Amino acid sequence: MTSNNAIGVGIVGLSAHGGWAAGAHVPALRxxxxxxxxxxxxxSPESGKAAGEAHGVPLVLDTAEELAQHPDVDLVVVTVKVPFHDELVKPALQAGKMVLSEWPLAADRQRAEALTAAARGVRTAIGLQARSAPAVRYLHNLIADGYLGTVLSTTMVGSGGGWGATYETDSKYLIDAANGATLLSIPTGHSLDALTAVLGDVTDISGHTATRRPEVHHAVTGEAATMTSPDQVALTAILESGAVAVVHVRGGMSRATNFRWEINGTDGDLVITAPPGLWWMNAVTIRGAHGAETELAELPVPARYERVLPGRAAEPAYNVAHLYADLRDDITAGTNVVPGFAHATRLHELLEGIR
Incomplete structure (x- = not known):
């Protein structure tokens, strides 16, 4: 770190024309x-120069290797498409720099395992930001404090947004399962990880995937393309508490319910909803009832859970900013609240078991 003790960040994959890094990571860091x-x-050098000017970033480097080796960079953040994670994460690990990679860590379990092995001795973090979300932290504590009594079961249903009847040019790579950015790895992975953050780990799991729309069409031109990614994921699991979990994630969007998560216990019930299916990137509404209560009532997340970006829960940067706040504390205090590559690999293994 430089003399002012700030953590110097270098982003691999920042664009001047939008994208996840520009829309979530930049405002989160700021x-x-x-x-x-x-x-x-x-x-490319041209796109790098444009991004540097657009976002006011002083150092524009030609390669991920140069970025990782620069002395002013303490933390390398990799925000590119999944198939390129391997080649762009490795230079940071080889340079001994801390690295935050977006989820999924890699296109498959084997490559995730290789990155985890290469990361020994290096602090790593994975972009499973729902674990840091104020709403998820509140849910965990609410249940731990006995709001539901004993948790009996939980049911989650959600829409993936993508992987529906149409695709966009920039997101066409999502429909090819070989790229590792599928309905199973992204929406199901984020959702299952958040579920276990609230209710505890999975001890047994079984599932099914299906591709019900093998042919999809460009949203503008109508050009047909083959989809090999699943557009339906259904799983049943037993959690370490003994509670039963059922999760169904489907491609596209629904005219009815795009996200609903119900948690049922011996003394209460909780329902979490969000308008879009990609709920870990958006604001959620929590409603509950317990004891003698017969009607669900909204349970706003207490202000003490909101560490940064107050009032901006509907923005993609909000949960990412809370992840960065947790990671800053980990770096300065030597703790490990934010999961790293080993955790990511275990999630890859869980999802591969479903597949």
């Missing part, structure tokens, strides 16, 4: 004390 966005690398 909303959390203790970080400085110092460097970036992009797909």
């Amino acid at each position: 909303g959390v004390e203790g970080y400085e966005l110092r460097a970036l690398s992009a797909s």
